[in-house]
Amino acid sequence: MRSGAANRLMRNAGARLALIQMVIVVTAFLLAGYLTQVAIRRLEQGEIREHVQGEAASLRDEIRQKGIGHLPYTVAKRTRLWRGFEYRLVSRQGVLLAGRLPDPGVVGWTELDGVPSHHGEPDHRFLVLTETLFNGSRLSVGQDMAIAAGQTAAVNRILLLCGLLGTVFCLATSFLFTRQAWRRIAQVSSAAQQVTEGQLSQRVPVRRTRQPDDIDDLGVTFNAMLDRIGALIGQLRQVTTDIAHDMRTPLTRLRNKIERLQSDARPHPPLARAIGDLDDDVGEILRTFDALLQLAEIETHNGVMAFAPVDLGNIALDVAEAFRPDIEASGRHLQASGEAWLVAADSALLTQVCANLLENALRHTPSGTTIQVRVEREGQGARLLVADDGPGVNPEDRQEALKPFVRLDRSRTTKGSGLGLSIVAAIAARHGARLELGDARPGLRVALAFPVAVWAGPKAPEPGVPGAPLSL
Amino acid sequence: MNEVQLSDAIASCSKISVLLIEDEPETAEHMAVGLESRGFRVEAVQDGAAGLERALAGTFDVIIVDRMLPKLDGLTLVQCLRDAQVQTPVLFVTAMGTVADRVSGLERGGDDYLVKPFSFAELGARVGALARRAPAPLRERTVLQCGDLTLLRLERSARRGGVDLALLPLEYKLLEYLMLNADRVVTRTMLLENVWGFHFDPRTNIVETHISRLRGKIDLPGTLPLITTLRGIGYCIRTEPA
Numbered sequence: 008m009r010s011g012a013a014n015r016l017m018r019n020a021g022a023r024l025a026l027i028q029m030v031i032v033v034t035a036f037l038l039a040g041y042l043t044q045v046a047i048r049r050l051e052q053g054e055i056r057e058h059v060q061g062e063a064a065s066l067r068d069e070i071r072q073k074g075i076g077h078l079p080y081t082v083a084k085r086t087r088l089w090r091g092f093e094y095r096l097v098s099r100q101g102v103l104l105a106g107r108l109p110d111p112g113v114v115g116w117t118e119l120d121g122v123p124s125h126h127g128e129p130d131h132r133f134l135v136l137t138e139t140l141f142n143g144s145r146l147s148v149g150q151d152m153a154i155a156a157g158q159t160a161a162v163n164r165i166l167l168l169c170g171l172l173g174t175v176f177c178l179a180t181s182f183l184f185t186r187q188a189w190r191r192i193a194q195v196s197s198a199a200q201q202v203t204e205g206q207l208s209q210r211v212p213v214r215r216t217r218q219p220d221d222i223d224d225l226g227v228t229f230n231a232m233l234d235r236i237g238a239l240i241g242q243l244r245q246v247t248t249d250i251a252h253d254m255r256t257p258l259t260r261l262r263n264k265i266e267r268l269q270s271d272a273r274p275h276p277p278l279a280r281a282i283g284d285l286d287d288d289v290g291e292i293l294r295t296f297d298a299l300l301q302l303a304e305i306e307t308h309n310g311v312m313a314f315a316p317v318d319l320g321n322i323a324l325d326v327a328e329a330f331r332p333d334i335e336a337s338g339r340h341l342q343a344s345g346e347a348w349l350v351a352a353d354s355a356l357l358t359q360v361c362a363n364l365l366e367n368a369l370r371h372t373p374s375g376t377t378i379q380v381r382v383e384r385e386g387q388g389a390r391l392l393v394a395d396d397g398p399g400v401n402p403e404d405r406q407e408a409l410k411p412f413v414r415l416d417r418s419r420t421t422k423g424s425g426l427g428l429s430i431v432a433a434i435a436a437r438h439g440a441r442l443e444l445g446d447a448r449p450g451l452r453v454a455l456a457f458p459v460a461v462w463a464g465p466k467a468p469e470p471g472v473p474g475a476p477l478s479l
Numbered sequence: 480m481n482e483v484q485l486s487d488a489i490a491s492c493s494k495i496s497v498l499l500i501e502d503e504p505e506t507a508e509h510m511a512v513g514l515e516s517r518g519f520r521v522e523a524v525q526d527g528a529a530g531l532e533r534a535l536a537g538t539f540d541v542i543i544v545d546r547m548l549p550k551l552d553g554l555t556l557v558q559c560l561r562d563a564q565v566q567t568p569v570l571f572v573t574a575m576g577t578v579a580d581r582v583s584g585l586e587r588g589g590d591d592y593l594v595k596p597f598s599f600a601e602l603g604a605r606v607g608a609l610a611r612r613a614p615a616p617l618r619e620r621t622v623l624q625c626g627d628l629t630l631l632r633l634e635r636s637a638r639r640g641g642v643d644l645a646l647l648p649l650e651y652k653l654l655e656y657l658m659l660n661a662d663r664v665v666t667r668t669m670l671l672e673n674v675w676g677f678h679f680d681p682r683t684n685i686v687e688t689h690i691s692r693l694r695g696k697i698d699l700p701g702t703l704p705l706i707t708t709l710r711g712i713g714y715c716i717r718t719e720p721a
Binding site: 255258259266267293294326329336354358359 | 574676678679
């Protein structure tokens with residue numbers, strides 16, 4: 008769960024940006040701190056060097072003023088009074104004459120470790136200058152480098168504190184600045200989601216401000232796009248209704264005229280047959296037309312379809328039983344079983360799904376085929392399966408089969424508009440159900456899976472006859 | 480021909496008066512002629528307002544209303560009628576054939592719904608069924624009778640001449656619908672809608688095969704056939720087989 012939340016946070020562009028910003032700031036501070044430290048150390052060493060040189064010069068001056076014989080006293084005195092330096096004066100013979108520094112061993116500049124400090128703390132590092140005086144004795148003057156180290160540490164602490172403060176500041180400002188932006192982008196995203204689910208009236212809230220920023224522009228553009236889509240769908244619906252009205256009316260007249268002709272032509276059987284064929288053709292046109300209108304209606308429906316819980320198993324069994332005599336009379340076999348699963352759906356549309364799938368199976372399989380209808384559990388939901396052991400559909404043709412007017416036999420000789428499966432697909436999409444064309448090994452297997460279903464069993468073995476007597 | 484005479488006879492047992500509210504003159508004329516040839520008495524008006532006025536004033540057995548009408552649309556018209564306590568059966572005739580349209584039409588007080596284009600036979604059968612709709616006592620009767628065929632609705636069983644018939648639930652439902660509409664033409668579409676709940680046309684012979692199975696079960700050797708086929712129109716069960 009936590010890693011999920013972290014994942015979500017990292018997918019958030021704002022959070023990623025803030026993190027990158029923070030890394031850059033911390034790196035910059037670390038680099039600056041390191042460089043400062045190097046510079047400070049170099050400066051401090053130079054300063055200590057100057058101090059030590061100055062002290063050495065002052066001692067040389069003492070020698071010139073009071074003679075070299077007086078030097079041990081001066082050194083002893085300066086050691087005692089402590090001016091921030093430590094000394095070592097050794098005679099030509101190697102006898103320690105004054106001072107506390109250990110033997111540096113060499114002439115010139117050196118760094119000595121393990122020297123006790125003025126306050127008695129052990130193991131300090133001293134920078135020491137050793138000179139050989141004209142009488143052969145050696146004078147060493149050194150200064151504790153810890154004074155500088157303390158300064159460096161202080162500088163480091165300040166740098167670290169600044170770094171931390173900078174990081175916090177960066178995070179806080181980027182959070183404050185982007186939080187609002189995140190929230191508004193999330194609003195756009197959720198509006199888009201709702202529109203996808205069919206709530207076309209959904210709009211992105213847009214701030215009323217005199218200086219719109221880019222997210223305001225995004226919202227305005229997005230809303231304009233939605234308005235346009237809404238208008239197009241409205242037009243499509245209007246055109247659909249107009250076509251329906253304007254074409255059905257003359258078709259009704261055509262049909263009525265044919266019907267009258269037919270009754271006039273009764274004494275002439277060949278003529279009556281020809282007129283009958285005409286009527287069948289008009290009927291075919293009308294069915295295709297109706298299927299198209301229905302497809303348009305389902306696909307453009309505004310998402311306010313009232314779905315009630317309906318028993319998928321019951322519907323499948325009812326439709327299967329309706330088709331049974333037809334299927335069996337055609338030399339095919341039907342096996343139907345339906346568990347009582349309630350799904351949120353429009354029962355008329357579900358009935359049509361079952362009928363279209365069965366019709367399809369009946370039309371595209373050879374005699375002797377067994378057709379199976381099943382309703383069963385799938386995960387948290389339930390699915391309707393219609394399978395046959397006929398020739399099946401090639402995997403590469405399966406998506407194709409769902410498109411309007413596609414008939415997989417290229418000759419288009421079989422009856423039907425080629426809209427049956429498209430209507431099934433549209434109804435599936437309308438219900439948020441998953442439609443899959445698969446392999447029944449052998450044969451075609453069509454599955455319509457509803458993500459959520461409620462068990463409504465136990466169920467009587469006989470497929471349903473509603474309890475109430477029929478009303479007209 | 481024999482079949483047509485039969486259907487006309489069934490429809491015209493008594494003069495049924497029909498108010499036809501349809502704005503498209505040619506369609507209205509065709510419908511009026513078609514209905515009159517089947518023995519209905521038709522009065523036609525061209526817009527919703529006049530239609531409502533006539534419907535409120537006159538006494539009609541059935542009112543046919545187009546959904547899209549000038550001045551006052553069909554839905555509102557029927558709503559007004561129902562609000563005025565006029566319970567005359569209403570048949571919506573419309574070019575809008577979607578499920579949602581159908582539901583809204585029936586919710587507003589329509590009794591049946593016919594989508595254009597339709598045949599005269601279908602229109603005649605529907606109007607006939609509405610006009611002489613079985614009165615409530617018949618619809619609630621627990622025993623239905625056609626000749627020597629008895630339907631026991633409480634037991635959901637059928638008997639012919641003392642012999643129990645083994646009917647499947649769907650066959651029972653089909654027979655019940657036919658018997659509730661005895662002596663009237665029931666079209667294929669009416670059966671699809673009312674027995675199977677199919678508001679679309681399955682391009683198979685569902686109705687034909689079921690009727691033929693039902694016949695096989697109820698027509699026992701030596702008995703008269705009860706269900707008549709009216710070719711291209713529908714079916715009819717007779718209370719007194721000829």
